[in-house]
Amino acid sequence: MSLSHRTKMIPLPVLEEYCISPDHGFLDGRLPLTRLTSKKYTRWEDIVAQLPSLLQDGSQVRSAIDELEVLALDESILGDVRELRRAYSVLGFMAHAYVWATERPRDVLPECVAGPLLHAADILGVPPLATYSSLVLWNFKVADVCEQPESGCLDLENITTINTFTGTVDESWFYLVSVRFEKIGSSCLNHGLQILRAIRDGDDKAVTDGLNKLAAAIERLSRALMEMETKCEPSVFYFKIRPFLAGWTNMSHLGLPQGVKYGAEGQYQIFSGGSNAQSSLIQTLDILLGVKHSANAAHSSKANQKVNYLDEMKKYMPRQHREFLYHLASVCNISEYVSANASNEPLQKAYGHCIAMLQRFRDNHIQIVTKYIILPSNSKQENSNKKGVLSPIEPNTKAADSSGPKTASCKTIGTGGTKLMPFLKQCRDETIATGEAKKENKN
Ligand code: HEM
Numbered sequence: 433m434s435l436s437h438r439t440k441m442i443p444l445p446v447l448e449e450y451c452i453s454p455d456h457g458f459l460d461g462r463l464p465l466t467r468l469t470s471k472k473y474t475r476w477e478d479i480v481a482q483l484p485s486l487l488q489d490g491s492q493v494r495s496a497i498d499e500l501e502v503l504a505l506d507e508s509i510l511g512d513v514r515e516l517r518r519a520y521s522v523l524g525f526m527a528h529a530y531v532w533a534t535e536r537p538r539d540v541l542p543e544c545v546a547g548p549l550l551h552a553a554d555i556l557g558v559p560p561l562a563t564y565s566s567l568v569l570w571n572f573k574v575a576d577v578c579e580q581p582e583s584g585c586l587d588l589e590n591i592t593t594i595n596t597f598t599g600t601v602d603e604s605w606f607y608l609v610s611v612r613f614e615k616i617g618s619s620c621l622n623h624g625l626q627i628l629r630a631i632r633d634g635d636d637k638a639v640t641d642g643l644n645k646l647a648a649a650i651e652r653l654s655r656a657l658m659e660m661e662t663k664c665e666p667s668v669f670y671f672k673i674r675p676f677l678a679g680w681t682n683m684s685h686l687g688l689p690q691g692v693k694y695g696a697e698g699q700y701q702i703f704s705g706g707s708n709a710q711s712s713l714i715q716t717l718d719i720l721l722g723v724k725h726s727a728n729a730a731h732s733s734k735a736n737q738k739v740n741y742l743d744e745m746k747k748y749m750p751r752q753h754r755e756f757l758y759h760l761a762s763v764c765n766i767s768e769y770v771s772a773n774a775s776n777e778p779l780q781k782a783y784g785h786c787i788a789m790l791q792r793f794r795d796n797h798i799q800i801v802t803k804y805i806i807l808p809s810n811s812k813q814e815n816s817n818k819k820g821v822l823s824p825i826e827p828n829t830k831a832a833d834s835s836g837p838k839t840a841s842c843k844t845i846g847t848g849g850t851k852l853m854p855f856l857k858q859c860r861d862e863t864i865a866t867g868e869a870k871k872e873n874k875n
Pocket residue numbers: 609610613657660669706707708709711714794797800801804805845846847848849850851852855856859860
């Protein structure tokens with residue numbers, strides 16, 4: 433049975449069946465809970481609310497957490513997915529604050545955090561640490577009640593974060609740009625499914641129209657990304673915020689050779705830190721447009737092994753979002769359709785526009801990464817060596833192959849564990865290659 437015939441046999445995914453909202457995309461249709469309902473967990477909420485002051489002297493946050501009673505997740509949490517997400521987010525903040533509170537990271541998480549965090553993560557289908565889900569998807573609230581509960585709420589001006597490590601506007605903005613990105617991205621999901629329906633209906637014009645709308649939406653995503661620069665200062669991001677975002681993969685040089693142990697009697701485990709690579713939205717666009725990413729040596733935590741980092745990051749997404757991506761991949765035949773209709777100029781142009789916009793997004797992103805990581809990592813920031821200011825965590829920068837005076841960009845590691853520049857350029861180049869292949873197919 434041909435692929436296109438097989439893909440037509442499988443019904444198209446229904447967003448709501450995967451906890452995805454037609455209006456808010458992967459952000460879910462209801463706003464996240466801003467605090468756990470049961471009073472039993474008040475101490476958890478108090479500590480996370482006070483992180484900016486507790487982290488002024490890192491040892492304070494560790495003693496506050498060490499004094500916590502070991503509490504299991506009770507029915508008030510287990511019975512409600514928003515309570516569960518809130519617990520996972522609060523515990524993720526505490527875990528990273530505890531590990532990265534001082535220049536000497538701790539490699540054992542106390543049971544009071546490790547136990548409930550492992551439990552919540554297991555149910556949600558995500559790893560037990562702070563992820564894109566816990567820091568972005570489930571960590572925002574509406575700044576003031578808005579009239580249009582559906583559309584006006586999530587304008588960037590009208591939302592703010594629930595928690596941060598540093599209490600800075602820069603950190604809030606850093607997460608909120610991605611919240612806005614997910615909101616804008618909801619239209620990409622609707623356009624993508626509409627295109628697939630049009631292919632099944634044999635409606636060429638509707639396919640072309642859908643691709644043109646998708647290209648316009650991707651262009652808006654690029655613009656949303658560049659809003660990072662309006663309220664997030666690169667040096668604040670790099671020296672004050674980023675050290676808390678790192679995971680525990682590839683951290684031998686910082687004293688975490690085995691990762692982090694979950695509870696005194698627990699196991700050491702290794703996990704990547706947060707990254708938008710854990711956003712299901714961009715991976716949805718790659719699937720819709722047939723952009724393939726090869727396994728890459730740029731994912732540094734598996735030395736000498738080629739790992740497909742973006743596939744790895746699917747394991748860091750909420751279970752239903754991951755399952756949506758697999759279902760979408762099993763039915764998506766846009767790329768085959770475009771190849772099979774090489775003489776349809778408007779179709780070829782619309783598809784080429786989508787690829788160009790996705791490439792522009794990845795180019796803009798590389799600019800952002802240069803400004804927010806590469807340049808600050810080269811600068812000599814006096815106060816970064818001062819006591820109390822965490823030196824920027826460049827996982828494994830020191831341990832990277834030191835052959836020759838390479839610029840930082842060849843050695844610098846992302847919080848997700850990749851050799852960031854080679855990896856990001858590879859993602860961009862694979863996007864370009866997808867568009868080139870279609871042009872060759874035409875000639
Ligand atoms: C200061 C802001 C940002 C920095 C420094 C940054 C840095 C990075 C780094 C280093 C990676 C490689 C994976 C890792 O090791 O972590 C990455 C991946 C990625 N980032 Fe960002 N990022 C930022 C903001 C964003 C935003 C706002 C978006 C989307 C709106 C985004 C989208 C992505 C995507 C989609 C990937 C996966 C690679 C790809 O598909 O091309 N990033 N980012």
